[in-house]
Amino acid sequence: MLRVVPFEQGSASMKQRLGGKGANLAEMTKVGLPVPPGFTITTDVCRAYYAAGGQLPDGLFEETMTAMRGLEEAKGERFGDPSKPLLVSVRSGSVTSMPGMMDTILNLGLSDETVEGLARATGDARFAYDCYRRLIQMFGNVVFDLESFHFEFLLQRAKQRLGIEQDHQMTADAWSALIDEYKAVIVKHTGLSFPQQAEEQLKLAIEAVFRSWNNHRARIYRSIHHIPDEQGTAVNIQSMVFGNMGADCGTGVVFTRNPSTGENVLYGEFLMNAQGEDVVAGVRTPMPIAKLEEEQPEVYKQLVSAAMKLERHYRDMQDIEFTVEKGKLYLLQTRNGKRTAQAAVQLAVVFVKEGTITKEEAIQRIEPFHLDQLLHRAIDPASRPDVLAAGLPASPGAATGQAVFDADTAEAWSRAGKKVILVRSETTPEDIHGVLAAEGVLTSRGGMTSHAAVVARGMGKPCVCGCEPIRLRDRAFEVAAADKVTATIAEGEWISIDGATGRVIRGVVQLREPEMTAELEELLGWADDIRRLQVYTNADTPEDAVKARGFGAEGIGLCRTEHMFMSPDRMPVVRGMILADTPEERASALAQLLPMQQGDFEGIFRAMEGLPVTIRLLDPPLHEFLPNVEELAVQHAQMMLQQAADSAERQQVEKLLRKVRSLHEMNPMLGTRGCRLGLIHPEIYEMQVEAIFRAALQCLNEQIDVRPDIMIPLVGHAAELKLMRELVDRVAAEVLGEQQHALHYRVGTMIEVPRAAITAGSIANHADFFSFGTNDLTQMTLGYSRDDAEGKFLSHYVESKLLPSNPFQVLDREGVGMLIRWAAEQGKAVKPQLKTGVCGEHGGDKESIFFCHAEGLDYVSCSPYRVPLARIAAAQAALALGDAPPVRPAEPVQSA
Numbered sequence: 001m002l003r004v005v006p007f008e009q010g011s012a013s014m015k016q017r018l019g020g021k022g023a024n025l026a027e028m029t030k031v032g033l034p035v036p037p038g039f040t041i042t043t044d045v046c047r048a049y050y051a052a053g054g055q056l057p058d059g060l061f062e063e064t065m066t067a068m069r070g071l072e073e074a075k076g077e078r079f080g081d082p083s084k085p086l087l088v089s090v091r092s093g094s095v096t097s098m099p100g101m102m103d104t105i106l107n108l109g110l111s112d113e114t115v116e117g118l119a120r121a122t123g124d125a126r127f128a129y130d131c132y133r134r135l136i137q138m139f140g141n142v143v144f145d146l147e148s149f150h151f152e153f154l155l156q157r158a159k160q161r162l163g164i165e166q167d168h169q170m171t172a173d174a175w176s177a178l179i180d181e182y183k184a185v186i187v188k189h190t191g192l193s194f195p196q197q198a199e200e201q202l203k204l205a206i207e208a209v210f211r212s213w214n215n216h217r218a219r220i221y222r223s224i225h226h227i228p229d230e231q232g233t234a235v236n237i238q239s240m241v242f243g244n245m246g247a248d249c250g251t252g253v254v255f256t257r258n259p260s261t262g263e264n265v266l267y268g269e270f271l272m273n274a275q276g277e278d279v280v281a282g283v284r285t286p287m288p289i290a291k292l293e294e295e296q297p298e299v300y301k302q303l304v305s306a307a308m309k310l311e312r313h314y315r316d317m318q319d320i321e322f323t324v325e326k327g328k329l330y331l332l333q334t335r336n337g338k339r340t341a342q343a344a345v346q347l348a349v350v351f352v353k354e355g356t357i358t359k360e361e362a363i364q365r366i367e368p369f370h371l372d373q374l375l376h377r378a379i380d381p382a383s384r385p386d387v388l389a390a391g392l393p394a395s396p397g398a399a400t401g402q403a404v405f406d407a408d409t410a411e412a413w414s415r416a417g418k419k420v421i422l423v424r425s426e427t428t429p430e431d432i433h434g435v436l437a438a439e440g441v442l443t444s445r446g447g448m449t450s451h452a453a454v455v456a457r458g459m460g461k462p463c464v465c466g467c468e469p470i471r472l473r474d475r476a477f478e479v480a481a482a483d484k485v486t487a488t489i490a491e492g493e494w495i496s497i498d499g500a501t502g503r504v505i506r507g508v509v510q511l512r513e514p515e516m517t518a519e520l521e522e523l524l525g526w527a528d529d530i531r532r533l534q535v536y537t538n539a540d541t542p543e544d545a546v547k548a549r550g551f552g553a554e555g556i557g558l559c560r561t562e563h564m565f566m567s568p569d570r571m572p573v574v575r576g577m578i579l580a581d582t583p584e585e586r587a588s589a590l591a592q593l594l595p596m597q598q599g600d601f602e603g604i605f606r607a608m609e610g611l612p613v614t615i616r617l618l619d620p621p622l623h624e625f626l627p628n629v630e631e632l633a634v635q636h637a638q639m640m641l642q643q644a645a646d647s648a649e650r651q652q653v654e655k656l657l658r659k660v661r662s663l664h665e666m667n668p669m670l671g672t673r674g675c676r677l678g679l680i681h682p683e684i685y686e687m688q689v690e691a692i693f694r695a696a697l698q699c700l701n702e703q704i705d706v707r708p709d710i711m712i713p714l715v716g717h718a719a720e721l722k723l724m725r726e727l728v729d730r731v732a733a734e735v736l737g738e739q740q741h742a743l744h745y746r747v748g749t750m751i752e753v754p755r756a757a758i759t760a761g762s763i764a765n766h767a768d769f770f771s772f773g774t775n776d777l778t779q780m781t782l783g784y785s786r787d788d789a790e791g792k793f794l795s796h797y798v799e800s801k802l803l804p805s806n807p808f809q810v811l812d813r814e815g816v817g818m819l820i821r822w823a824a825e826q827g828k829a830v831k832p833q834l835k836t837g838v839c840g841e842h843g844g845d846k847e848s849i850f851f852c853h854a855e856g857l858d859y860v861s862c863s864p865y866r867v868p869l870a871r872i873a874a875a876q877a878a879l880a881l882g883d884a885p886p887v888r889p890a891e892p893v894q895s896a
Contacts, residue, residue, distance in 0.1 A: 001044070002042070003041065003042055003044060003045050003057070003060060003063055004039055004040070004041055004042075004060075004063045004064055004066070004067045005017075005018060005022070005026070005039060005040050005042060006037075006038075006039045006067060006070060007022075007025050007026045007029040007035065007037060007038050007039060007040070008026070008029050008030070008037075009026070010022060010023060010025075010026025010027075010029075010040060011023065011026050011027055011030060012024065012026070012027040012314075014026065015095060016043065016095055017042045017043055017044060017234070018040045018042060018043075018093070018234050019040070019043055019092075019093030019094050019095050019233060019234030019236075020093060020094065020095060020096070020097050020335055021091065021092075021093030021234070021236055021333055021335070022040030022042075022093045022234045022236050024333065024334050024335055025038065025040070025236065025238070025333065026040070027313075028310070028331055028334060031309070031313060033306055033309070033310075033331050034306075034328070034329055034330050034331055035330065035331055035332075036238050036239045036240070036241050036330055036332070037070075037071055037074040037075065037238070037239050038071065038088070038236060038237055038238030038239060039067040039070070039071070039236075039237055040093065040234050040235070040236050040237075041060070041064065041206065041234060041235040041236075041237070042234055043095065043231065043232040043233060043234050044232075045057060045060060045210075045234075045235075046210050046213060046232030046233050046234070046235075047230065047232045049207075049210045050210075050213075050214075050232075054207075054211070056203070056206065056207060061203055061206075064202070064206070064237070065199065067237070068086075068088075068202075068237075071086060071088070071237075071239055072086055074239070075239050077239075079109055079198050079199075079202075080109060080111075080114065080197065080198030080199065081114070081117070082113040082114050082116065082117040083117050083120075083121075084117060084121055085109055085110070085114035085117050085118055085121075085198075086109060086239065087107050087108060087109040087110060087118070087131070087239070087240040088108050088109060088202075088237050088238060088239055088240060089104065089105065089106045089107075089108065089236075089237070089238050089240055090104070090105045090108055090202070090205040090206065090209055090235060090236075090237055091104045091105075091209070091235070091236045091238070092104065092209045092212060092213070092233045092234070092235065092236075093233060093234040093235070093236045094213070094227075094231060094232075094233045094234070095231045095232075095233075096225070096227045096231065097335055097336070097338070098218060098221050098222070098225075098227070099338065099455070100217075100455065101215075101217050101218040101221045101432070102209065102212040102213060102215070102218055102233060103141075103142040103208060103209055103212040103215075104138070104142075104209075105135070105138045105139060105142055105143075105205045105208070105209075106131075106134060106135065106138060106240065106275060107131040107132065107134055107135040107138075107240060108135060108139075108198070108201050108202060108205055109198045109201065109202075110128075110131060110132045110135050111195075111196040111197070111198065111201075112196060113196070114198070115128050115129060115131075115132045116128075118131065118132075119172075122245060124245060124246070125172035126170070126171060126172040126175065127242070127244060127245050127246070128172075129172050129175035129176050129179060130167070130170070130175050130244060131242070131244070131275075132175070132179055133175050133178055133179050133182060134275065136151075136179060136182045136183060136186070136194055137151040137182060139194065139201070139204075139205070140182065140185065140186050140194075142205070142208045142209070142212070143204050143205060143208040144186055144189075144190045144192065146185070146186065146189055146190070148428070150185050150189070151182055151185065154178060154181050154182065154185070155167075155178065158170070158174060158177070158178050158181075162174060167274075168244075168273050182194075202237075206235050206237075209233065209235045210233065210235065212233075213232060213233045214229075216433075217432045217433075220432050220433055220436065221432060223798075223799070224436065224459070226805070229801075238332070241323045241325045241330045241332075242275070242323070242325050243271075243272075243273070243274055243275055243323040243324060243325065244273055244274055244275050245273075245325060245326065246273060246326075247272060247273060248296070248324070248326055248327045249272065249273055249323075249324055249325055249326060250270050250271055250272040250273065250274060250292075250295075250296070250323070250324045251270065251271060251274050251275055251321075251322065251323045251324070252268055252269055252270025252271065252286065252289065252292070252321075252322055253268050253269060253270075253319065253320070253321050253322075254266060254267065254268030254269075254270075254289050254303065254307060254319075254320050254322065255267045255268055255317060255318070255319050255320075255337045256307045256308065256310065256311040256317050256318045256320070256337070257311075257317045257337075257343070257347065258343065259317065259319070259337050259338060259339040259340065259343050260339075260340050260342065260343055260393070260395070260396060261340075261342060261343055261346065262317075262339070262342065262343035262344075262345075262346025262347045262350065263346075264350070266289055266290075266303075266304060266307060267289065268288075268289040268320075269286035269287060269288060269289060269447045270286055270287060270289060270291075270292050271286045271287070272287075272295060285445060285446065285447055285466045285468065286447045296324060296327065298327075299324050299327065299328075299329050302329045303322060303329060306320070306329070306331060307320060310334050312356075314334070314336065315351070315356050315357055316336045316337075316347075316351070316365075317336065317337045317339065317343075317347055318334045318335065318336065318337055319333075319334065319335050319336070319337035319338065320333065320334045321333040321334075340370075340374075340395065340396055341370035341371060341374035341376075342374055342396065342517070344365070344366055344367070344370050344374075345366065345370075345371075345374060345517065345519045345520045345523055346517075346519050348362035348363075348365050348366055348519075348523055349362065349519045349522055349523055359526045359530075360530070360879055360884070362523065362526065363523070363526060363527055363530060363872060363875050363876060363879065364876055364879060366523065366872050366876075368846045368869040368870075368872045368873045368876070371520075371866075371868045371869040371872060374514070374517075374520060374868075375513075375514040375865055375868070376396055376397035376398070376462075376514050377397060377398055377399075377511040377512065377513060377514060378397070378398050378498075378500060378511065378512050378514065379398045379496070379498050379503075379505075379509050379510070379511060379512065380509070380510040380511065380512040381512070382510075383509055383510045385496065385503065385505040385506075385509050386505060386506040386507060387503050387504070387505055387506075388469075388470075388479045388486075388487050388489070388495075388504045388505060388506050389467050389469035389470055389479050389503075389504045390467065390469075390501070390502045390503050390504065391442070391443075391444075391464040391465055391466050391467025391468070391470075391502045391504065392447060392453075392464065392465045392466040392467075392502050393464065393498070393499055393500055393501055393502040394447075394452065394453035394456065394463040394464060394465040394466075394499060394502075395441075395453060395456040395461060395462055395463035395499045396462065396499045396500045397440070397461070397462035397499045397500070398440075398462055398496065398497065398498045398499065398500070398509070398511055399419075399421060399438075399439035399440030399461070399462045399496065399497055399499075400419065400421075400439065400494065400495075400496040400508045400509055400511070401418075401419035401420045401421040401438065401439040401440065401494070401495070401496075402418055402419065402420050402421070402491075402492050402493065402494055402495075403420070403421055403423050403477070403489050403490070403491055403492065403493055403494075403495050404420045404421070404422055404423065404434075404438075404491055404492075405422075405423055405424070405472065405475055405476075405477075405491055406424075406434065407422065407431040407432075407433055407434025407435070407437075408433075408434065409434075409491075410422045410433075410434035410435075410437045410438045411433050411434055411436075411437040413437075414437035414438070415437075419439050420437065420438050420439060421438060421439055421440050421441070421442055421495055421496075421497060422434045422435060422437075422438040422440075422441050422442070423442045423443075423470075423472070423477055423495075424441070424442075424443050424444075424452070424472075425443060425444050425445050425472050426443050426444070426445045426446045426452060427441065427443060427446075427452040427455070432455060435452070435455055435456060435459065435461065436459065438461065439461070439462070440456070440461050440462035440463060440464075440497045440499065441456050441461060441462075441463045441464075441497075442463075442464050442467060442470075442495075442497050442504060443463075443464070443465045443466065443467065444466070444467050444468060444470045444471065444472060444477070445465075445466060445468070446465045446466050447465060447466050452465055453465050456499075461499075462497055462498070462499035463497075463499050464497045464498070464499060464502050464503070464504060467502070467504055469481060470504065473488075475490065475491040476488055476489060476490045476491060477489050479504075487506065489506070494506075494507050494508050495507070496508065496509040516550065516551065516868075520868065523872075524552055524868055524871050524872070526875075527871045527872050527874070527875035528552070528871060528875075529885070530875040530878050530879060530884040530885065531853075531871065531874035531875040531877070531878050531884075532853065532874070532878055532883070532884075533849065533852060533853050533857065533858070533859060533860055533870075533874040533877070533878075534554045534555070534837075534858060534859035534860075535552065535553060535554055535859065535860060535861075535862070535867055535870045535871050535874060536553055536554060536555040536556055536557030536558075536612070536614070536837065536839075536843075536859050536860070536861035536862075537549075537551075537553035537555075537556055537557065537861060537862060537863065537864050537867055538556070538557060538558040538559075538560070538839060538843075538861055538862060538863055538864075539553075539556050539558075539559060539604070539864060540559055540560050540561075540563040540564065541563075541564075541600070541603070541604070542600070542603030542604050542606070542607045544864055545603075545604050545607035545608050545613075546607045547864045547865075548864035548867055549607060549608060549611075551864055551865070551867040551868050552867055552868065552871055553611075553864065553867045554611060554859075555608065555611040555612035555613065555614070555707075555859070556604070556608055556611070556612070556613045556614055556615075556861070557614050557771065557837055557838075557839040557843070557859060557860070557861020558614060558616060558711075558771070558839040558861050559604065559613060559614060559615045559616060560616055560619065561597070561615060561616060561617060561618055561619075561688060562618055562619055562620050562624075564596070564597060564600050565593075565625060570593070570596060571625065573589055573592045573593055573596075574589075574593065574625050575625060575656075576588075576589040576592075577589030577590055577593065577684075578622050578625060578659065578663075579655065579656065579659050583683075586683060587683065590683060590684065590687040593687060594687050594690060594691050594694075595691075597687070597688060597691035597692075598691040598694045598695045598698075599695075600691075600695075601615070601691055601692050601695035601696070601708075602695040602698055602699060605695055605696065605699045605704060605706045605708070606699065606704060609699075609704050609705050609706075610705040610707070611707065612707045612708075612709050613706075613707060613708055613709065614709040614710075614711050614748075614769075614771060614839070614861075615688075615692055615708060615709070615710055615711060616711040616713050616750060617675075617678060617685050617688050617689070617710065617711065617712060617713060618677060618678070618684055618685070618688060619673055619674050619713040619714065620668075620673055621663065621665065621668045621671055621672055621673045621677070622663055622672075622677065624668075629657070629660045629661060629664060632653065632656060632657045632660060633657060635653055636650070636653050636654060636657055639653060669776075669779070669785070673713075673714060674712075674713035674714025674715075675712050675713060675714050675715050675720045675721070675724055676714065676720075678712070678724055678727070679720065679723065679724070682727060685724070685727060686727065686731055689710065689727065689728050689731040689732070690731050690734075690735055692708055692710065693708075693731060693732050693735035693736055693743075693745075694735055696708055696736075696743055696745070697735060697736060697739060697743075700739060700742055700743060706743065707744065707745075708743075708745045708746075709745065709746045709747075709748060709768070709769060710728050710745065710746070710747050710748075711748055711749060711750055711769075711771055712724040712725070712728075712747070712748070712749045712750070713749070713750045713752070713773070714750070714752060714753060714776075715749040715750070715751075715753070715756050715763060716753040716755045716756050717755070717759075717763075718759065718762040718763045718765060718766060721749050721763055721766040721767060722765075722766045724747075725747045725766050725767075728747050729747070732745065746768035746769055746835070747766075747767065747768055748767045748768050748769030748770060748771060748835070749763060749767050749769075749770065749771070750771045750772070750773040750839070751763075751770050751771070751772050751773065751777065751819075751820075751823050752772070752773035752774075752775075752776035752777045752780070753776075753777070753780060754777070754780055754781055754819060756823070757777070757819035757820065757822060757823040758819070758822065758823075760822065760823035760824075760826040760827045761826040761827065761829060761830050763827070764826070764827040764828075764830040764831050764834055765830060765831075767827070767831075767834065768831075768834070768835065769834060769835035769836065769837070770823060770824065770827050770834060770835070770836045770837075771836075771837055771838070771839045771861075772820050772823070772836070772837070772838045772839070772840070772857075773839060773840055774811060774816060774820075774838055774839075774840030774841070774842045774843075774848075775808065775840040775841060776840075777816055777819065777820075777840070778807050778808055778811075778812060778816050778840070781812070781815050781816050781819060782807060782812065782815060782816075784807075786808055789808075794806060794808075805847075808841065809841065809842075809845060810842070810845055810847050810848060811842045811845070811847065811848035811851055813851055817851055817855075820838075820855065820857075821855050824836045824855060824856065824857060835858050835859075836856075836857045836858050836859075837852075837857055837858050837859035837860060837861060838852055838857060838859075838860050838861065839860075839861040841862070842860075843860035843861045843862040843866075843870065844860075844862030844863060844866030844869055844870055845873075846869070846873040846876070848860075849870060849873040849874055849877055850873070850876075850877045850880065852877075853874060853877035853878060853881065854877070854881060860874070
């Protein structure tokens with residue numbers, strides 16, 4: 001099997017071996033588009049490189065040089081030849097697109113000798129030395145691992161000395177002097193000289209690109225996007241074309257449609273007299289692609305034609321890198337374009353209506369987590385923000401946070417619970433951990449396709465780029481207008497950004513919650529036609545229920561009644577119930593809580609009319625409703641020192657402290673909570689059940705269709721559920737009386753204790769439904785306290801591959817999943833009509849939803865904002881397992 005594949009011998013079908021970039025370069029070559037010749041070293045070699053402890057496989061470099069001979073023939077140039085040198089780029093190319101995460105080296109093959117040959121061949125010494133200094137800088141950074149600031153400092157100093165601002169104003173002599181400084185920096189920091197032999201440069205560059213597969217930013221990106229480490233990267237070696245040879249040269253990036261909105265317009269940017277890295281690195285603010293029609297009308301026409309051809313070929317929006325050399329267009333890369341969630345939905349629907357793809361393909365193209373992004377918050381239109389400046393609206397959404405100026409601070413402050421906005425002149429791939437931690441990103445330079453913009457869009461973070469009025473200073477930025485400073489924002493001050501308009505705003509702004517779009521509604525309708533799993537929501541208030549129903553929830557899978565007790569007006573009553581010394585005192589407190597609970601349930605029943613509402617009776621231990629024992633002890637001690645011994649207030653604190661200590665448990669999660677609380681204090685559950693049925697009765701009288709499901713939490717023994725069900729049925733008969741026949745209610749349990757899963761057959765005798773509480777079931781099955789695990793060892797386990805992912809986010813199929821499978825099978829063997837579903841956080845996770853579908857569960861339940869995600873994921877699960885029903889074709893788009 002070939003380890004080195006020329007572009008003309010590859011194809012898009014070889015993506016797993018050639019990587020995305022190599023496969024697409026091969027495909028573009030095959031269809032006759034203007035692609036500079038080159039070849040790809042496969043991902044097999046990357047895996048072999050790591051298996052050999054960081055050594056290239058035997059014979060690989062000889063095969064590479066054989067392929068180089070082919071490039072020499074195609075170009076009529078020779079690699080390392082001083083008279084007519086062949087120059088190449090060396091680029092990474094992973095199977096899954098990872099923009100900016102790995103490394104690139106341009107102009108490889110230049111040396112002290114060949115730079116003179118390039119100057120003679122082109123008649124442009126300034127251009128030749130510019131290319132050489134770029135090579136040395138990239139080589140120093142990628143191969144010798146030197147920070148870019150070592151070189152950038154010298155470049156800025158040279159420009160200041162010469163009184164110029166732009167790279168193209170540098171003369172050949174100025175570049176030559178800078179090259180000597182660059183080479184001296186490498187020797188100073190590494191003890192090594194920049195290699196003068198082209199073959200040595202190539203070997204070191206290939207090894208460096210393979211090493212970059214495991215650099216810090218690439219590992220973080222793979223972790224975020226769940227990309228397997230074993231994929232590896234290919235290396236693409238391609239003959240250079242130059243966008244920095246003069247005024248008739250340039251480089252740019254173009255999307256075949258707007259990646260932020262999905263609008264059918266050519267979208268992108270370009271720079272004249274520049275190399276490609278200048279655009280994506282954001283070191284210069286580029287021009288919009290429409291201006292290219294004025295600068296180079298024939299090139300623009302060719303670019304439009306190629307872009308449309310590629311979109312039709314790949315049946316998707318394309319992200320294309322191009323270079324113009326002496327008026328001739330070259331395509332350097334195409335890939336399916338990264339897009340915002342809004343654009344993803346818009347494009348999926350439009351491509352279906354254009355007849356490009358099917359509805360099923362449209363559903364499969366949506367990344368469910370993008371739907372979280374689509375539901376972006378925006379600045380309330382009624383607000384009057386203090387706008388400091390405006391930049392480019394690079395990624396939609398609005399965010400508020402404290403300004404920070406480096407990625408490490410952003411990460412540290414975020415871990416401390418602070419909301420931050422990362423402010424940079426431009427971001428680099430090394431900043432990815434700061435972008436991940438920040439609420440949003442603001443840069444003073446760069447355009448809509450800069451690193452900051454691409455990464456922020458991929459993460460769904462608001463981003464404003466190229467905000468030129470801001471000037472970064474030491475731990476602050478100034479805002480300037482007409483060379484006058486109008487404002488200064490220091491680190492830690494609050495700012496807001498609007499990624500939809502590019503505005504930068506002083507202070508905190510009021511944000512408005514997002515709304516469903518017509519395109520998303522249509523896409524979700526297609527998903528509903530395909531999926532089998534029902535999608536419920538976790539909602540504790542009528543407001544949450546209304547929101548979830550608006551997102552398409554088909555019921556409530558978890559209503560946590562304890563959340564209804566937390567409001568300031570109810571907490572004193574709840575505490576009175578807990579602190580009661582006599583049954584009469586407790587009954588009095590419960591009587592006060594009863595109408596409050598009844599009102600809650602009435603609101604929820606009205607919001608979910610005609611849909612099931614699963615209500616979990618009180619679950620947490622009672623001490624959680626009381627003050628912290630340590631704070632109470634301190635307060636009591638202070639009172640002892642400051643007040644009289646018989647102080648009424650001190651006696652009240654003493655009573656509260658005694659009660660809190662009496663309720664204290666060494667491990668409350670495994671203590672007196674859930675059904676155990678209901679068995680010891682049945683009057684609490686009786687009050688809640690009475691409130692439920694009173695609310696149901698009131699709604700029935702209003703002709704509202706009510707469908708309550710009453711969930712008994714933390715059952716581990718069938719006897720517990722038997723007694724609790726008897727309590728529910730008894731109270732139902734007392735409250736409903738003759739109307740009991742008019743209300744269909746169900747009683748079930750939350751399976752969250754391993755013993756309940758193992759003995760599910762016995763428990764099913766007393767249950768109408770099983771709701772798998774996967775949060776606690778995961779804790780008890782793995783023996784992990786979530787709070788302790790996620791704060792201490794769990795990230796190490798995931799990073800070390802001891803666990804494939806965080807089991808509190810993605811269901812542990814081999815452990816927790818086996819318990820769910822067993823319990824569902826055993827329960828349905830006793831009661832074939834037993835309803836089963838998941839109501840933990842996993843109900844909104846794509847992989848977990850796939851598991852639930854495969855195991856034949858009836859529903860998943862998730863937070864309101866994740867309902868659209870779950871609807872899409874449930875449809876994708878049906879399509880992936882091949883049991884989706886056929887979907888009728890979409891109505892075609894009417895031509896203009």
